Amino acid sequence: MTSIDFDQYARDYASLIAEQTEAFDSDNDYFVRYKIDCLRSIAPHARSILDFGCGVGRSIPFLRAAYPQAEIIGSDPSAESLAFARKTNPKETFVPLNELGAETRYDVIFAACVFHHIAPEIRDETLAFCRERLAPGGRIVIFEHNPLNPVTQRLVNTCPFDADAVLLGKGETAARLKRAGLEIDKAGYCLFFPGALAALRPLERRLQWLPLGGQYFVSGKSPSA
Template identity: 50%
Template sequence: MSNKVDFDDYTDNYNELLRESTGFFSASEEYFARYKIQLVQKLVKRSPKRILEYGCGIGRNIPFLHAAFPDAHIEGSDISAASLDIARRDNPGIEFFLEEDQVEAGEPVDLIFVAGVFHHIPPSQRTEVARKLFQRLAPGGELYVFEHNPYNPVTRRIVDNCPYDEDAVLLKPSELKSLFKGASLKVEGAAYCLFIPPKLSALAWMENGLGWLPLGGQYWVRGLRPA
């Protein structure tokens, strides 16, 4: 694995690099945030009162979480202090905290959203992180993790050429499910996603029937902390 990426180095041009990497699919980086959160909104079993985005980066998902769950208390965490500075600036009224400063689990949350984070975590540390997320969930709370699909050759090419994915080690859905189970989380569902680009929105209905097909750009796994 390559040297660990320091996301403080990419705070100024994160969205620009994302657009360069994924522009063939969508010219708007907001599309990917909206897509994932709308999917979670459809899947969530109960309206969450407290939400955590783990690994929130510069906070580009936060406005969409707020729009989808306007009555929820939302907070974000990350390991990059520079990223959190931007997240606070762009999302006033939202609580953000640096992971290394979080000694205790804090108040339990009903929903944890994680997008594109686990492939940056060294494999030897992933079990520990999964257990940490379990501890932060309230009984009956849900964890949603989105990851790059290692079976998709286009996704692999994007990751190989993206500067802030230099340290990426992609994981298969089976590995992510095993991490959930090892952390005492019940796997409630999983599917591949991001098949249809927005310019072909008339075909978006097809996404609902393609979750079994390992050709989506990403995939998601949903876990539940038993009540």
């Protein structure tokens, strides 16, 4: 399967996402905010953060608000996405993926909806690449679509930039993080309730064990020095 060229989608990425997620919540920032809140509960303090596969930089303002003092770098293979990210986040730093050196070690590497675009046969080497850039005691935190959720499946099947998607379940993600030498310190399902059921959202944290959320997260921690 040919991989999607995200350069083609840079300009319309935000509106395509909004169309896709409208039925779940008309505030399409909800999903980004949700992930960053969850990230902060996993890693309350971080001096350096890599947004791996940052795309057009939608998470960056939320990462900045959550970690005001941190060094935050967004990286992506799509040059057009990075150009867009720089325009909308002029004070932040973006680095093309092929220029991301190993000299900086990050406390947090955050990857939101990236790994389903990476072919299964190169997922382990991609995680090894991330692992090499992780500080002692640092975390790689992956958010992914939950293949067990039929609504998620439908959204992925109809999304133009998901044509190359090979979804990975929570178990696969955890196993790959372990193979990269990390210990799973937190994992769970999330994004259960659409806007129409917003009153139930406070229950989300108690439902993380239930494999029905629209997405899931897995955090792998490297040993402290």
